[in-house]
Amino acid sequence: xxxxxxxxxxxxxxxxxxxxxxxxxxxxxxxxxxxxxxxxxxxxxxxxxxxxxxxxxxxxxxxxxxxxxxxxxxxxxxxxxxxxxxxxxxxxxxxxxxxxxxxxxxxxxxxxxxxxxxxxxxxxxxxxxxxxxxxxxxxxxxxxxxxxxxxxxxxxxxxxxxxxxxxxxxxxxxxxxxxxxxxxxxxxxxxxxxxxxxxxxxxxxxxxxxxxxxxxxxxxxxxxxxxxxxxxxxxxxxxxxxxxxxxxxxxxxxxxxxxxxxxxxxxxxxxxxxxxxxxxxxxxxxxxxxxxxxxxxxxxxxxxxxxxxxxxxxxxxxxxxxxxxxxxxxxxxxxxxxxxxxxxxxxxxxxxxxxxxxxxxxxxxxxxxxxxxxxxxxxxxxxxxxxxxxxxxxxxxxxxxxxxxxxxxxxxxxxxxxxxxxxxxxxxxxxxxxxxxxxxxxxxxxxxxxxxxxxxxxxxxxxxxxxxxxxxxxxxxxxxxxxxxxxxxxxxxxxxxxxxxxxxxxxxxxxxxxxxxxxxxxxxxxxxxxxxxxxxxxxxxxxxxxxxxxxxxxxxxxxxxxxxxxxxxxxxxxxxxxxxxxxxxxxxxxxxxxxxxxxxxxxxxxxxxxxxxxx
DNA sequence: AGAAATATGAAGCCGTCC
DNA sequence: GGACGGCTTCATATTTCT
Numbered sequence: 006x007x008x009x010x011x012x013x014x015x016x017x018x019x020x021x022x023x024x025x026x027x028x029x030x031x032x033x034x035x036x037x038x039x040x041x042x043x044x045x046x047x048x049x050x051x052x053x054x055x056x057x058x059x060x061x062x063x064x065x066x067x068x069x070x071x072x073x074x075x076x077x078x079x080x081x082x083x084x085x086x087x088x089x090x091x092x093x094x095x096x097x098x099x100x101x102x103x104x105x106x107x108x109x110x111x112x113x114x115x116x117x118x119x120x121x122x123x124x125x126x127x128x129x130x131x132x133x134x135x136x137x138x139x140x141x142x143x144x145x146x147x148x149x150x151x152x153x154x155x156x157x158x159x160x161x162x163x164x165x166x167x168x169x170x171x172x173x174x175x176x177x178x179x180x181x182x183x184x185x186x187x188x189x190x191x192x193x194x195x196x197x198x199x200x201x202x203x204x205x206x207x208x209x210x211x212x213x214x215x216x217x218x219x220x221x222x223x224x225x226x227x228x229x230x231x232x233x234x235x236x237x238x239x240x241x242x243x244x245x246x247x248x249x250x251x252x253x254x255x256x257x258x259x260x261x262x263x264x265x266x267x268x269x270x271x272x273x274x275x276x277x278x279x280x281x282x283x284x285x286x287x288x289x290x291x292x293x294x295x296x297x298x299x300x301x302x303x304x305x306x307x308x309x310x311x312x313x314x315x316x317x318x319x320x321x322x323x324x325x326x327x328x329x330x331x332x333x334x335x336x337x338x339x340x341x342x343x344x345x346x347x348x349x350x351x352x353x354x355x356x357x358x359x360x361x362x363x364x365x366x367x368x369x370x371x372x373x374x375x376x377x378x379x380x381x382x383x384x385x386x387x388x389x390x391x392x393x394x395x396x397x398x399x400x401x402x403x404x405x406x407x408x409x410x411x412x413x414x415x416x417x418x419x420x421x422x423x424x425x426x427x428x429x430x431x432x433x434x435x436x437x438x439x440x441x442x443x444x445x446x447x448x449x450x451x452x453x454x455x456x457x458x459x460x461x462x463x464x465x466x467x468x469x470x471x472x473x474x475x476x477x478x479x480x481x482x483x484x485x486x487x488x489x490x491x492x493x494x495x496x497x498x499x500x501x502x503x504x505x506x507x508x509x510x511x512x513x514x515x516x517x518x519x520x521x522x523x524x525x526x527x528x529x530x531x532x533x534x535x536x537x538x539x540x541x542x543x544x545x546x547x548x549x550x551x552x553x554x555x556x557x558x559x560x561x562x563x564x565x566x567x568x569x570x571x572x573x574x575x576x577x578x579x580x581x582x583x584x585x586x587x588x589x590x591x592x593x594x595x596x597x598x599x600x601x602x603x604x605x606x607x608x609x610x611x612x613x614x615x616x617x618x619x620x
Numbered sequence: 621a622g623a624a625a626t627a628t629g630a631a632g633c634c635g636t637c638c
Numbered sequence: 639g640g641a642c643g644g645c646t647t648c649a650t651a652t653t654t655c656t
Contacts, residue, residue, distance in 0.1 A: 273633075309648060311632070342648080388647060395626055427646080464623055474648050504648095578648085586647030589629055 271317045271329065273310055277343055279332035283357040283483065284364065290352075298325035298349045301571065301617055302499075304610050305350065305484065305508075307476065307578035308603070309585050310343040313594045316584055317345055320595070323607045325349075330484075334477035338362045339369040340386040340430075340450045342477045351487045358482045358514050362452060366432065369450060376433035380419050386430045386442075389450060390587060391473030393441035394429030406437040444468045451507075452478025452514075454538075458505055461537060463530045471531055476507030476578065482515050488574065495520040495546065497569055499613065501554055501577030501606055502526065506535040508576040519544055521569050525551040554605040562612050571617050575610050579603040 278285050280292070306324060310317075310331050317329055324347045334342035339362075363369040365384045367377070402422055406414055413419070422439075425431065431439040442450075444465060448457050451472060458468045485508070488496060495518030500508055503526040512519060522539075526532050532550055539548050549565075551557065557565075566572065582588055583597020595603055 275634080307648095311647060313631075341646085343646085344648085387645095390647075391649060395624095397626070424645095466623060466625095470649095472648090476648095581648050582650085585649060586631065588647090588649045590650050592631080592649090 270314060271321065273331050273343075276336075277310065277331050277333040278336055279330040279346070280352040281355070282332065282336040283355075283361070284336055289355075292328070292352060294349055295326045298327045300349055300614075301573070302610075302613060303348070303350055303488070303574040305346065305348040305481075305574060305576045306606060306610075307344055307346050307481070309581045310345045311586055312345075312581075312584040313592065316595050320345075320347060320603065323604070324610075332480055334480045335364075335385045337364075337479040337483065338450055338452065338477060339364055339366050340477075341388050342480070343388070344477075344480070346481075346484060348484065350484060351491075354487060354490070355483050356486045358452070358479050358486075358511075362450075362479055370432055370446065373432045373434060376435055376438070378413070378433070380413055381423060381426065381433070383423075383426065386432075386450070387427055389430065389442070389447050389473055391470040393469055394425070394431055398425060398429065399431065399439050399441075402431075402439050403437045444472065447472045450477075451475055452480075452482070453505070453507075453510060457510075457538060458534055461530075461533055463534070467530050471505045471528070471534070474581075475504050476511065478507055478511045478514065481507060482511035485511055485517075485574075486515055488512070489515055489517050492517065492573055494518065496573040497521040497571065498523070499572040499575045499609075500524045501575065501609060502579050502602070503531065503535060504528075504578070505531050506538055507578075509535065510538065513542060513544075519546045519548075521547050521549070523549045523551070523565060523569070523572070525554050525557065527553060554602060554609060557609050557612075559612055559616075562609065563616050566613065566616050566620070571620065572613055575613055577606045579606050 276285070278287070281287050281289055304324070306320070308316075308320065310333075321327065321329055327347050327349060329345040329347045331343070331345045334340065334344070337357075366386060367374045367384075402425060405418055405421060409415060409418060414422070426439065430442055432442065434440045444458065445455055447469070448455060453472075453475075458471055463471075496512065497520050498508065498512065500506075500522055503509070503524040506524075509519060509522060509524075524532070524535060526535070532552075536548065536550070579602045580599035583591055583593045583600035584595070585592070591597055593600070595601060
């Protein structure tokens, strides 16, 4: 950790550069893997991944599965042999490792003698012929260079050869291939294509969205402006591309829009993986930010995804029309946590915190496995909330189970027990014995250090409440990880509604020095927790506390920004209690007593933007 | 007095079926 | 496409205990 970076460093960020336009390779396989706890059986994967194992034709199914993804059959067979049939995640990792190894510089020529890579290309060609008709002159085009082939293909799609040539010159050939061969094909072989394209066409590429924007916008505006292709013309926006291309059939699992807008209402994506998660193999999509959303500073806002209708539309409208990124933390840890994040951070080159946390209940709570009945098929916990199940409840469950000692309990009892388990996140701790999670287990699941909320006068009730209101650290850290390269000397953070310091812990665990933290948190116990963590982790920076966001008016902010030298990022998750589904009494939406503090987040962020712009 | 325990549904999404 | 049921949800109000 060095603190030699000057204040100007943060001003060197090129806010005008659309760094997100560059195509991103998928995360390294090693970072996509899921760790296995030492001392545990390595074959235990999560239920989804292993659901098809054990059948008689499992091996051929597996082979077909991976060949269908574009991997050569020989490689697949080899990978299965190395990993066994039971662990499809490991097989995939091995295959990707092979692919990355093949991608070394000395093997970039597609005509090299490497047998496996020959298979690789054969599969690729098969997929092409499947998905896109080259029509009657297919043979005659085979001998053409790829670039010419691409021009022809685009011409068949209705683009002029001039448009195609210019676009290729600007955007790179392989992305045109990527686009022109059909949407479903992209979905099917997206991983292979990226690796393949990077190998064959190692030219600096642009994103597929940029390419299509380029052509579509060119067509759209051609009549109005015959000189559109001049360098000085404004860059086309994503909207056109979205409207045209995304209207096509929605492919479950690969439709990467952040939200589905139906008139005025934002709908949640399925799967809820935002711009990507380390454990799901998908390339980083393209996004363009509205100009008003550009920093400095960066900002990062969080709240519950399942808010009442219209809430996220309002949040989006206030936060400069930035599309929320909805992510379920079940892709990061063993508990679900569906949240929306609005931010103007780059989305390329994210990386996860290491070690990757356990992602199933059994991995997270190995002692519970002994007592886990086969009819409880949960592999993930539900959202960790602020309250826990009562002893009366677990007693009722125990008695219901003890009434049926021989064999499994009847189905109606199973259903009753499982419903309560899901509702209260109960785990098995003995024969017929269920229990709510302990505080330290919640800390671990949320990515906080053990005992983070323990001691110093805080009650158990308050610990559950503070933890239940907190970030999932691994999820937030993944999004914030891009800051490490942007601010190697450390960040100056304005942390609103800090809670128990989820953002601070995330940045610290990412190895990003905290030069200055201005933290606003109403709860004294939470402020004590953050202060205590700050001291225990020997932070070298300066931590400044505030009690209430109302204290931060224009004058105070100007004064702070002057003394601190500006903020690099403004992070905050405003109160959700008037938005959360668990609230039976005052689910009043964004105008609710506490949740309306969102407007203070916006007010403060906007003030910081204005003051820093003046500077 | 403070902490702990307990009881208290509805909104809204999603998949399935017809 | 609409009816229906299954499922999930950063909580609050009140009572009881220490």
